[in-house]
Amino acid sequence: MMRRAKEWKDSAEAGISELKAEVDVLRDGLTVAQSRIAELEAQRADAQLGASHARDPSVATDAKSLRGRLAAVKLLTGNYASVLFRLVGSKSRRLRLLPIRASTSLLFLQVRADLSPDLVGLAPSKSELRAWARDPAVEWKLGECISADPQPRRDEWSVDDFLAVRQLIASSTADNELVWRSLIASDQAIDGVKTWPFGFRPEHADPDVRRRRLMIAVGLALPKSLTALHQIEAAGQPATHNPPFGEEPIQDVPPPKGEPAVARRRSVLFVNPSYYNFHFLADSLRKRGWDALSMAIIDPKSEYAQHFHGHDWNLFETDADKQQQVLRERFQEAAERFDMFHFAGVGTLSFFPYNYDTSRDHDRVPWDVLDLKRRGAKIAYSITGCHDLITQTGFEAWSPGMCPKCAWRDRPEICSNHRMSAWGWKVVQLADLICIETDPPLDFRDTAAVFREPLSFAIDPEFWRPELGQSIPVPGLWREPKADGEILIYHSVGNYEMRTRQGVNVKGTGAVVAAIDRLKAEGHPVRLLFRKDVPSVDNRWMLAQADIIVDQLNYGRYGATAREGMMLGRPVVGRVNKVEARGLPAVRAIAECPIVDASEETIYEVLRRLVTDPGERSRIGAVSRAHAMRWWSKDVLAERYERVYDHLHEHGRPPATLE
Known part of the structure; x- marks a missing residue:
């Protein structure tokens, strides 16, 4: 304690010496300015200048400014030591000030000092705070105490102490650690900030993006901060913006009273459709006794709606005000x-479309998720x-042949290292469980929250x-005429025109067509069934009539077409890379996968073998059905x-393995 007291005393004395030195500099400057004014007065008298030119305005202004600064510094010098010890010398003070700026308003939240380096790294820097302290247009406001644990009254900041900090920062020409010990600045976390894949640094962004990322991090670390944070972001906007709070204040969630008589049912709301997957999964969970629903916000009259198999809640409304009202009411119901809450879709991690991400920085604050x-x-x-959750560079290192064939590779508004990082x-930051559904665990898919198997x-x-x-006939609209002995090979591409560039796409359509044309030229009775943008409700009849289904030839994993084909008991061909990253x-779902592996270079040989061996097609089809049922x-x-x-x-994270 004596050592710390001596450190504080030495630091205070150093600060006093610094300010005294600045007083001397200002006094000298004032003397020079006054001498210059005297010279000009003398020149005026000698030259009998007019009164309107009697004084150089810039020199007079300098003198006035110097007098003001000198007065302020003298005032601070007189009580500098007492101010410092009152601010940071008290052993009882455990709250520091976390600054968050929006426009010309700078709010300081009182928080505990033990915040993670990643959160601290998003805070403003010392240089920013120093500039804002000296800028009269920036209003400094003292926020409430949002520390996670109740604090004694003596820990909270007074307005006088808070304003003294600004004065000390604004008047000082060098850092004083006793002053900066009171604030949280990004400079204090440089050595402890996590390194993200391919050098992505969330703290390296423009001030507004960094502020919103800081809000997300603070909202997660200190949930009591949500009211203050929301007021910063929603200031001056309509009440319906930045939902779910708007006009209503956030109420504290009361702790449960006593022991519950009956354990609460398992429950999940699948927010936003993941094709038809969430709809089917919710149905099966309900059969197990769950409270499980799937939700969507989709115009039922749109063409897009045809691609889904139904929703338990479709909250779409044509009127925008009615839409917002319905969403707010349903959210309050769902929250209780x-x-x-299970989400899917890049940029749509929110109950409210207004909170969806529309920029490459993905910095919209999802207030509903934080709540x-x-x-x-x-x-x-x-x-x-x-x-999704993987950089372009990271994916291309694992699957070198796909990205160069992707029409979206050079469209950063869809896919880029920065956007995906x-x-x-x-x-x-937000997800407790991340389902990667057998995809490679690369980049942001490699965390403790990830579950790798099908889920x-x-x-x-x-x-x-x-x-x-x-035995179940195909409806006439979808019946495909077929000659005796003819072998139909199915291949499809969703959004074909958008995803194809100069005849090349990620699914390898060109190679599939070329292989089938070659087989035809050799006399094999094959025909291509090529389909695009057919809803799965109808497309299942096309898949069912195929003798062979070709999925994709570049990805290294497989998608909905392959899963549907295997469930139908048909042989599926596609590129399956059974090698994972980092050894x-x-x-198991990939190691046991019965999809016949093929690339653009080998597709002809693979198809030729299957075309000429009906027994192998039948065997693979049976194995495929069993695999799809199991996984x-x-x-x-x-x-x-x-x-x-x-x-x-129970454990705060998903299991590492199925066992």
């Missing part, structure tokens, strides 16, 4: 009803493509039955989801 976590709910997220950082991409084995097109063993059936996934859910609630 469900223990888990759900404050209430104790778990947040889950399922990836929706090769670029920004999204990955945000999801990693949420549920398939209905009755809807995709092997008997379709055989990790492949997950992707909605009832199997519901049982697996329940195990992961229970583990997550």
